[in-house]
Amino acid sequence: MTTDLQQHPAESPAGGDSDRLDKSVLLVAGVVVLGAIMSILDITVVSVALETFQREFDATAAEVAWTMTGYTLALASVIPLTGWAADRFGTKRLYLLAVLLFTAGSVLCATATSLEMLVLFRVLQGLGGGMLMPLGMTILTRAAGPERVGRVMAVLGIPMLLGPIFGPILGGALIDSASWHWIFLINLPIGAAAIVYAWIVLPKDEVEPSETFDWLGMLLLSPGLAAFLYGVSSIPEHGTALTPEVMVPMVLGALLIIAFVPWALNRRNLHPLVELRLFKNRNMTVAVLAMMLFAIAFFGASLLFPLYFIQVRGEDALGAGLLLAPQGIGAMITMPIAGILADRIGPGKIVLTGITVITVGMAMFTQIEADTSYPYILGALFVMGLGMGGTMMPIMTAALATLTAHNVARGSTLLNITQQVAASMGTALFSVILTNELKGKESVAVAGALQSAGDDQAAVAAVLEKFGLSPDQLDAVLAQVPADMADAFATVFMVATILVACCLIPAAFLPRTKVAPVDPAAMMGH
Numbered sequence: 023m024t025t026d027l028q029q030h031p032a033e034s035p036a037g038g039d040s041d042r043l044d045k046s047v048l049l050v051a052g053v054v055v056l057g058a059i060m061s062i063l064d065i066t067v068v069s070v071a072l073e074t075f076q077r078e079f080d081a082t083a084a085e086v087a088w089t090m091t092g093y094t095l096a097l098a099s100v101i102p103l104t105g106w107a108a109d110r111f112g113t114k115r116l117y118l119l120a121v122l123l124f125t126a127g128s129v130l131c132a133t134a135t136s137l138e139m140l141v142l143f144r145v146l147q148g149l150g151g152g153m154l155m156p157l158g159m160t161i162l163t164r165a166a167g168p169e170r171v172g173r174v175m176a177v178l179g180i181p182m183l184l185g186p187i188f189g190p191i192l193g194g195a196l197i198d199s200a201s202w203h204w205i206f207l208i209n210l211p212i213g214a215a216a217i218v219y220a221w222i223v224l225p226k227d228e229v230e231p232s233e234t235f236d237w238l239g240m241l242l243l244s245p246g247l248a249a250f251l252y253g254v255s256s257i258p259e260h261g262t263a264l265t266p267e268v269m270v271p272m273v274l275g276a277l278l279i280i281a282f283v284p285w286a287l288n289r290r291n292l293h294p295l296v297e298l299r300l301f302k303n304r305n306m307t308v309a310v311l312a313m314m315l316f317a318i319a320f321f322g323a324s325l326l327f328p329l330y331f332i333q334v335r336g337e338d339a340l341g342a343g344l345l346l347a348p349q350g351i352g353a354m355i356t357m358p359i360a361g362i363l364a365d366r367i368g369p370g371k372i373v374l375t376g377i378t379v380i381t382v383g384m385a386m387f388t389q390i391e392a393d394t395s396y397p398y399i400l401g402a403l404f405v406m407g408l409g410m411g412g413t414m415m416p417i418m419t420a421a422l423a424t425l426t427a428h429n430v431a432r433g434s435t436l437l438n439i440t441q442q443v444a445a446s447m448g449t450a451l452f453s454v455i456l457t458n459e460l461k462g463k464e465s466v467a468v469a470g471a472l473q474s475a476g477d478d479q480a481a482v483a484a485v486l487e488k489f490g491l492s493p494d495q496l497d498a499v500l501a502q503v504p505a506d507m508a509d510a511f512a513t514v515f516m517v518a519t520i521l522v523a524c525c526l527i528p529a530a531f532l533p534r535t536k537v538a539p540v541d542p543a544a545m546m547g548h
Contacts, residue, residue: 049223050165051177054158056216057121058181060209061151064128065093066189067196067205068144070343074202079137084259091255092141096148098247098442102295104156105435106235109428112227113164117157117220123150125213132206155182159434161224163422169365172419176361179415184350190328191343198340239295242282247439250275254446258453296439297432300425305533306433309421312373312528313437314444316413319521322448323384326456326514327403334392334507348400352407360412361419369416369423370534376416377525379409384522387515392504413525420532455517459510464489465502466510472500 068089075086107116127147134140162174196204253272257263263272286294301307327349331342360372383406390399418437425433460466468489475481486492491499 057154061154062185067193070193093144093148095248096145097152099244100152105432108431114224120153128206128209132203156434156438160431171423172364173361175415194340236295246278257450308531317444318448321445322452323518348404349407352404353411356411364416368533369420370532372416373529376412384519392508463506
């Protein structure tokens with residue numbers, strides 16, 4: 023089977039200095055990073071616009087949440103198809119289609135005149151965005167070869183780690199200075215540039231279609247993932263998983279996913295939608311477990327930092343985003359170093375060190391209070407960033423470095439499904455824990471009830487009676503709100519610290535020596 027590696031001489035790692043990322047690989051990396059930036063930034067940029075959508079479309083918080091949920095479900099549904107489609111149509115054609123879908127969806131979102139239209143166009147965006155990350159990983163890994171997977175994964179890690187940090191800054195700035203439409207319109211010039219750039223730089227596809235499409239696998243896995251993630255993403259709204267609105271889609275989705283497993287492993291199924299037989303590769307199995315635990319902890323905890331700044335310290339979305347910058351700076355310092363070291367000495371030692379550093383940084387947040395000094399907080403974020411730069415991408419390196427070129431597309435699809443599911447689970451888990459912790463604080467409950475009562479004196483009196491408070495006691499109770507909220511956040515950060523520390527277990531089984539590269543013949547699928 024002809025692969026991209028055969029089509030583009032510069033993509034082969036063979037040459038004078040195979041350890042360095044040459045110009046051609048860096049050009050390909052630029053294409054991939056541009057697409058990843060659009061896809062990942064879009065998720066966090068839109069998150070800061072939810073209150074604006076409520077006002078613009080006169081909708082409830084639950085209704086506007088569909089602008090996020092619809093995108094996530096489309097993302098999850100299309101990711102499993104990416105591996106097959108990349109082999110069937112070629113990575114360049116599929117990448118151009120993904121960028122086109124995402125850009126067109128962005129422009130249509132900006133023209134939406136109702137919430138229903140916005141959700142529909144967000145789904146279109148998600149169909150394109152879901153393919154960008156697994157495709158990008160496939161293109162970059164094939165371009166660099168097994169010797170340099172760590173370094174190219176570090177390049178791709180920049181938007182993956184920095185998107186959640188700088189997305190709120192960009193979103194807040196665009197909404198404050200222009201209007202909500204610009205959080206979507208900004209993707210038009212970036213998307214147009216990405217299409218032209220990819221058309222010029224990526225090698226021509228010369229595929230030989232031979233694989234049949236796994237229709238049964240698609241009917242099981244894509245709806246299964248969508249239903250499961252819909253249930254998970256509904257948990258914060260209901261405050262528990264034990265409601266029919268959450269349990270029915272979660273159980274239905276889980277059953278469909280479980281039914282997919284024996285079908286994917288069936289010997290008669292030569293080309294399953296997602297290649298679960300890759301789990302025979304020990305590095306892949308350990309890396310997927312490490313990625314799942316890390317994504318639950320990292321993406322779940324990422325929700326807490328801006329919320330602390332906004333709810334406890336009174337910062338706006340833009341201010342909260344700027345305060346998260348030290349985390350991004352720390353990641354940018356260690357990520358390229360970790361990429362080089364992962365290629366030279368194996369990812370195991372790098373990941374163990376990175377997770378240990380993150381655990382230390384997260385543990386610092388367990389001591390947080392309402393008036394904790396900003397230098398302490400920013401220092402803790404910087405420490406966490408240093409650890410993050412040496413964690414996520416070396417884990418992916420461990421998974422992909424020993425795969426053949428043909429299996430890279432399938433491996434990257436598997437990793438992206440894992441990351442998407444784990445990130446949704448982490449976000450739901452931490453949202454529910456934080457909500458329940460806040461509910462247990464009387465001062466917070468009083469403040470919430472008073473906010474709902476507004477200027478209605480009878481309603482205010484009813485609140486005071488409900489909580490057994492006199493008007494004289496009210497000021498003292500409300501003054502306690504920031505301290506109680508900070509205490510709730512500190513408790514949730516304790517859970518996050520424990521979860522991050524648990525990542526050390528699978529990380530201990532990652533290869534601690536240089537991963538043996540596959541021979542060139544195997545890399546080209548012969």
